[in-house]
Amino acid sequence: MIDSSKISHIGIAVSNLDTAIRTYETLGFQVEKIEKVSDMDVRIAFLPMGNTRIELLEPLSRESVIAKFIEKKGEGVHHICVEVKDIHKALQELKDQKFNLVYETPKHGAENTLVSFVHPKSTHGVLIELCQKL
Ligand code: ZN
Numbered sequence: 001m002i003d004s005s006k007i008s009h010i011g012i013a014v015s016n017l018d019t020a021i022r023t024y025e026t027l028g029f030q031v032e033k034i035e036k037v038s039d040m041d042v043r044i045a046f047l048p049m050g051n052t053r054i055e056l057l058e059p060l061s062r063e064s065v066i067a068k069f070i071e072k073k074g075e076g077v078h079h080i081c082v083e084v085k086d087i088h089k090a091l092q093e094l095k096d097q098k099f100n101l102v103y104e105t106p107k108h109g110a111e112n113t114l115v116s117f118v119h120p121k122s123t124h125g126v127l128i129e130l131c132q133k134l
Helices: 017-027 065-073 087-096
Strands: 006-013 033-037 042-049 052-059 076-083 107-109 113-118 128-133
Touching (some): 006 065, 006 128, 052 065, 065 076, 087 128
Parallel strands (some): 006 052
Antiparallel strands (some): 006 076, 033 042, 113 128
């Protein structure tokens, strides 16, 4: 199971990061940082609110998973991320319980983290990201 005390962020797929940032700034969010994540082929912006954050994700190529998501479903909520202490342990436990993992070996995410995802097919339609700070 996921042993976490924090929802790290909620990921939202957007076609154009700059346009989306302006929208979310108008809503009252403020950009904390913008970063490229080459492992995922995306550019992202983090916008904190309360003790969690919105993560806007813009695809950097047509092959990016975010480009494919937008093509299929349009812009919108892409994933919920929970922070874990030991991602390898968490992934092994989820695998043992027959959850469908997107990456059995974690990849490098934003802000010096290791990340993987639980496939929406095994979580009632919601992609769940696990992240561990390094
Ligand atoms: Zn994320």
